[in-house]
Amino acid sequence: MSHPAAGEGAQRLCDARALEERGRAWVWDVLELGRPLRAFALRFDGRVRAYLNRCGHVPAEMDWQPGEFLDIDKRWILCSIHGAAYEPADGRCVGGPCGTGDLTAVRVEEREGQVYWYPSRDIQPLRTDAPVPESTP
Ligand code: FES
Numbered sequence: 751m752s753h754p755a756a757g758e759g760a761q762r763l764c765d766a767r768a769l770e771e772r773g774r775a776w777v778w779d780v781l782e783l784g785r786p787l788r789a790f791a792l793r794f795d796g797r798v799r800a801y802l803n804r805c806g807h808v809p810a811e812m813d814w815q816p817g818e819f820l821d822i823d824k825r826w827i828l829c830s831i832h833g834a835a836y837e838p839a840d841g842r843c844v845g846g847p848c849g850t851g852d853l854t855a856v857r858v859e860e861r862e863g864q865v866y867w868y869p870s871r872d873i874q875p876l877r878t879d880a881p882v883p884e885s886t887p
Contacts, residue, residue: 757859759869761866761867763776763800763866765864766863766865768865769793769798769865771796772792772820773792774817775792775813775817775818776791777813777817780802780869780876781874782872782874787804788811789801789867789873791856792838794839795838798858798859798860799855800855800867802873804854806848806849806850806852806853807832807848807849810829812827812829812831813830820838821835825838826845827853832846832847833846840852841853841855854873856873
């Protein structure tokens with residue numbers, strides 16, 4: 751549901767305190783072009799950043815454990831499958847097999863102790879009142 755206090759189209763994501771610096775990410779479901787997938791938000795250098803949970807190498811989810819995306823030094827987003835590394839600040843591929851496959855950013859904003867995300871033309875909230883579309887091969 752859109753949240754009028756946070757601006758047009760804003761979707762409440764979580765309490766800002768739920769995102770600790772370089773801690774566990776908040777993972778949620780979205781639709782991209784009508785297909786369900788997950789997104790994640792984490793705090794890095796004080797700012798909340800969010801991306802689709804889809805590696806630039808192979809379109810697979812990247813977390814090591816649910817919500818755990820960072821490497822052991824908490825410096826890079828590291829894909830658990832083949833080790834592609836991304837810059838948490840902008841989702842850019844910085845090493846490993848992602849090549850030019852950067853992460854897809856989701857716009858987020860922190861306001862008055864809450865974190866909101868903003869749907870785009872391609873990335874929409876998962877409607878709980880609508881049937882989940884069947885995936886096609
Ligand atoms: S699927 Fe992420 S590095 Fe291969």
